[in-house]
Amino acid sequence: MPASVPAKKPAASAAQQAMHKLGLVRDIDLALHLPLRYEDETRIIPLKNARDGETVQIEATVTQSEVQLRPRRMLKVTVDDGTGTCVLTFFSFYPSHQKTLSPGAVLRIRGEVKGGFWGRQMLHPAFKLAGGELPQALTPIYPTTAGLPQPYLRRAIASALQRVQLPETLPPGTPPPVLPYWSEAGLHGLLGLREALYFLHNPTPDVALATLEDHSHPAWQRLKAEELLAQQLSQYQAKRERARLRAPALRVPPPAAGEQSLVEQFLAVLPFGLTGAQQRVCREIADDMARTMPMHRLLQGDVGSGKTVVAALSAMVCIAAGWQCALMAPTEILAEQHFGKLVGWLEPILEPLGKKVAWLSGAQKKKERxxxxxxxxxxxxxxVVGTHAVIQEQVQFHNLALAVIDEQHRFGVAQRLALRQKLAHAGLEPHLLMMSATPIPRTLAMSYYADLDVSVIDELPPGRTPIVTKVISDSRKDEVIARIGAQVAAGRQVYWVCPLIEESEALDLSNATATHTDLSEALPGVMVGLLHSRMPTAEKKAVMELFTAGIMGVLVSTTVIEVGVDVPNASLMVIEHAERFGLSQLHQLRGRVGRGAAASACVLLYAVNDNGRLSDTGKERLRAMAETNDGFEIARRDLEIRGPGEFLGARQSGAAMLRFADLEQDIALLEWARELAPSMLEQHPLLAEMHISRWLGGKAEYLKA
Structure with a gap:
């Protein structure tokens, strides 16, 4: 007898594949796939009562149906409901449509009624044969994708709602959030999670549609509260798991009698004193590194607040304790600038000890590398200072104990994990210090960064001059160029930032090369340099050296100078097509000037579109830049304009943004979740685990980086 052949699994249908593409795998995934909007098919409206422009459902008999060929091929169908007539027009139709829409057919038709010279009309309305009872609930319209029709999705969700297990995960006696619109029954009253979900998939026609659309209905509040709680639980859980790991305890040994410790020597080498804020954050970092629990700290400081010196002092503590430190920056220019500063500060102290500062980058020659x-x-x-090259496989550290990541939002989860694993062979974790010149708004710090300890440098070093910001139309570009000439004649230097390197038909923007040519012609006798990301590394370095040395008067650049570049003599920043830049990027670029004692200015050149208008978003950004220099206020407004995605960068790579909650609108729910999460993890761990699994599945793993 031949061996039995296992039955072949049937191939997944196109609709099932489309569902997988949307992440609709588990019953709970379908239950949480909520409608974008609703259609009201619960009522029949007489045509005589339908207002112009209103979307209504009518029940009418087809009196005439014909295909017209002029001015283009179309199907014209006249219907009569006894109170009036209406012409239905279809530019796209099939023979089956013509059959259904034949004279004598009684139809239910839903569409927007428009009046006109020829009477009432509907363009491409939805229709089906009349019959059967009217629905009792509004019809949900779901987010979908190609190959997944609404009727199929509705049936799948309705079926999942019948099967899905939704045991209560909130601990008994949980107080409800303090909200003006929360029902007095609270979380454990009439509206449980199952009731909330069932209602949102099948709302009754008497509900105010506005409360569904703006997510203020109690059913929405229940879901948003649960989602925020899941996020907070996963953050605190990640923090607790990290607390179980071990890191080297980095303590500076006491110096021999009459000698200075390495840290004291470092402070003596600096050509300036630390501000009070820098001293405070240095203490916070040193206290963390002295423990055996791995530090996981975010150092926030506005542009020019002196984060690099804090990183250097932290590195010195690590080195003094006998361990290695790595500093990783996102761009070659920024990494080189860090390297130059750190060599100047640290090498005089390290050389007598037989120690060095190493440089690693992708552009290094084989022998040097x-x-x-x-x-x-x-x-x-x-x-060890460098770019992504620091985390490559062939880089083997002797005893890495501190990893410093500058502009942390520019690095992905996998890259940060790779840096942490450089010490894994010793069974220890390195301490992690992440730096950001893009301040994190309070609501983001409370939600997506709840697993981090945060230090803030909220004081600028003395001698920094306030930057005056001017918003000017690009029709006045000649005036700006004249201002540049005056600045250079006075011994100052100027940045001119362009958004693109090459012409693009899609974006009518000046490119850096053309601008460089124009400025060179307009400013005879002035050295005008050009810097962009496609230049060879050696060429970039040469240009930056000329500018840093004060030989070059004007530097035309793309956004490669966005972070870290420090030339105190530069006093004017011109940003062309400023309306195209993000708010945090504009703030970063503005921070390249005002780093010395000279009065500094930032000119935001904007261009209007073909209609002579500036987009609303562009206006908001430029207004914010003109109104404030405060990085935290800029960040708050940026969050309002863009949402959280770009702030987080790749931190949440693979993990969903909040789907339902809005950090600005739902601050009360966020505070409720933040307060409940630690006690729930401690006192009800099984409920907490169930809650995280329901909402996040495997995505909580990404928070551990």
Missing amino acids: AAMLALVASGEAAL
Whole structure:
């Protein structure tokens, strides 16, 4: 007898594949796939009562149906409901449509009624044969994708709602959030999670549609509260799990009698004193690193607040304790600038100890790279500075104990995990210090960054001059160029930032090369440099050296100078097509000036569109820049304009943004979830685990980076 052949699994249908594409795998995924909007098919409206422009459902008999060929092929159908007539027009139709829409057929028709010279009309309305009872609930319209029709999705969701297990995960006696529109019954009264979900999929026609659309209905509040709680639980859980890991305890050994410790030597080398805010955050970081629990701290500081010196002092604590430190920056220019500063500050102290500062980048020659890798592996390189090259597989540290990541939102989860794993062979975790010059708005810090300890440098070093910001139409570009000439004649330097390198038909923007040519012609006798990301590294370096040395008067650049570039003599920043830039990027670019004692200005050149208008978003950004220099206020407005996605960068790579809650509108719910999460994890761990699994599935893993 031949061996039985296992039955072949039937291939998934196109609709099932489309559902998987949308992440609709579990019953709970379908239950949480909520409608975008609703249609009211619960009532029949007489045509005589339908207002012009109103979307209504009528029940009418077809009196005439014909295909017309002029001015183009179309199907014209006249219907009569006994109170009036209406002409239905279809530009796209099939023979089956013509059959259904034949004279004598009684139909239910839903569409927008428009009046006109020829009477009432509907363009491409939905229709079906009349019969059967009217629905008792509004008809949900779901987010969908190609190959997944609404009727199929509705049936799948209705079926999932019958099957899905929704045991209560909120601990007994949980107080409800304090909300003006929350029912007095609270969370454990009439509206449980199942009731809330069932209602949102099948709302009764008497509900105010506005409360469904703006998500203020109690059913929506229940869902948003649950979602925010899941997010807070996963953040606190990640923090607790990290607390179980071990890291080297980095304590500075006391110096021999009459000598200074390495940290004291470092402070003596600096050409300036630390501000009070810098001293405070240095203490917070040193206290963290002295513990055996891995530090996971975000250092926030506005542009020019002096984060680099805090990173250097933290590195010195690590080195003094006998361990290695790595500093990783997102761009070659920024990494090189850090390297130059740190070598100047640290090498005089490290050389007598036989230690060095190593440099790693993707553009290094093979021989130089091999020499640096040997220094890192032997431990002779006490500090390793570089780009993504620092986390490549062939980089083997001798004893890495502190990883500093600048502009943390520019790095992905996998990249940060790779840096942490450089110490994994010792069974220890490195301490992690992430830096950001894009301040995190309070609501984001409370939600997506709840697992981090945050230090804030809220004081600028003395001698920094306020930057005056001017918003000017690009029709006045000649005036701006004349201002540049005056600045250069006075011994100052100027940045001119362009958004693109090459012409693009899609975006009618000046490119850096053309601007460089124009400015060189308009400013005879002035050295005008050009810098963009496609230039060879050596060429970029040469241009930056000329500008830093004060030989070059004007630097035309793309946004490669966005972060970290520090030329105190530069006093004017011109940003062309400023309306196209993000708010935090504009703030970063503005921060390249005002770094010395000279009065500094930032000119935002904007261009209007073909209709002579500036977009509403563009206006909001430029207004915010003109009104404030405060990075935290800029960040708050940026969150309002863009939402959380770009603030988080790749931190949430693979993990969903909040689907239902809005951080600005739902602050009361966020505070409720934030307060409940720690006690729920402690006292009701099984309920907490069930709640996280329901809402996040496997996505909580990403928070651990």
